[in-house]
Amino acid sequence: MAKDKKDKRSRAAPSATPTPITKAPPSWPPFKPPLPVVDLAVDTLVEDKIVVLRSFFPRSLCRDYVSFLRELPLVTTPGKPKRGEAVRVNDRYQVDDAKFANRLWNETGLKEVVLRDEVAHLWGGEVVGLNPNIRIYRYSPGQFFDAHYDDSNYVTLSTDSVPAISAKTTWTLLLYLTSPADGCIGGETVFYPHDRRSAKEEIAVSLETGMLLLHKHGQDCMLHEAREVTAGEKWVIRTDLCVKR
Numbered sequence: 001m002a003k004d005k006k007d008k009r010s011r012a013a014p015s016a017t018p019t020p021i022t023k024a025p026p027s028w029p030p031f032k033p034p035l036p037v038v039d040l041a042v043d044t045l046v047e048d049k050i051v052v053l054r055s056f057f058p059r060s061l062c063r064d065y066v067s068f069l070r071e072l073p074l075v076t077t078p079g080k081p082k083r084g085e086a087v088r089v090n091d092r093y094q095v096d097d098a099k100f101a102n103r104l105w106n107e108t109g110l111k112e113v114v115l116r117d118e119v120a121h122l123w124g125g126e127v128v129g130l131n132p133n134i135r136i137y138r139y140s141p142g143q144f145f146d147a148h149y150d151d152s153n154y155v156t157l158s159t160d161s162v163p164a165i166s167a168k169t170t171w172t173l174l175l176y177l178t179s180p181a182d183g184c185i186g187g188e189t190v191f192y193p194h195d196r197r198s199a200k201e202e203i204a205v206s207l208e209t210g211m212l213l214l215h216k217h218g219q220d221c222m223l224h225e226a227r228e229v230t231a232g233e234k235w236v237i238r239t240d241l242c243v244k245r
């Protein structure tokens, strides 16, 4: 199948929520114990496309976050997508929170890992932080995210540096807070290298509690989906790596 933009657009991920994101950010739990808890290693799953950082959050912190997140006003996605958007059936919370994005970037060890010489070339530019558009997903049994591509977006980052930085997103960041170890069955993130859903070609990433996954998006995004959860709950924090524009 041709990898032209039009085709990708026809199955783009659902766009930002129609509700304006003006709500006050929540009081996210502290990163306790101080992060990182392990020497973070970047493991490549697909060269130049998918990497993971295992034990990015310790299990105890994942538990704290899930307890906290389940009190947020999550909204169930309507089953019927807008024209041209992938079917996403999950419960979701979205907030524009530059402070939390900066905490995830600066207070977890992520920044140091992403800026390492061995991997710095991957990101499509100089990474300056994370997308303040923070998304929380909960998938309960029967919920899934159909095959789609993630778009690159222009964003403005308010970091400690003034003035704000014009940036664009280049890689999707998913932080898994649950896994089979917590009773969540299914929910794997599955990538298809050849722009078609094919069981033979699929690269299925199993959930690991506390694992952070990064995958390239925009023009080079791999077709991907979140498999249906069949038991327990899958919880994910989603943001994106941003490079200077």
Ligand SMILES: O=C(O)CCC(=O)C(=O)O
Pocket: 013, 137, 145, 150, 172, 174, 187, 188, 189, 224, 225, 226, 236, 238
């Ligand atoms: O939940 C997942 O595993 C994938 C989520 C996803 O593809 C997205 O947020 O665009």
Ligand SMILES: [Fe+2]
Pocket: 013, 148, 149, 150, 172, 224
């Ligand atoms: Fe996606």
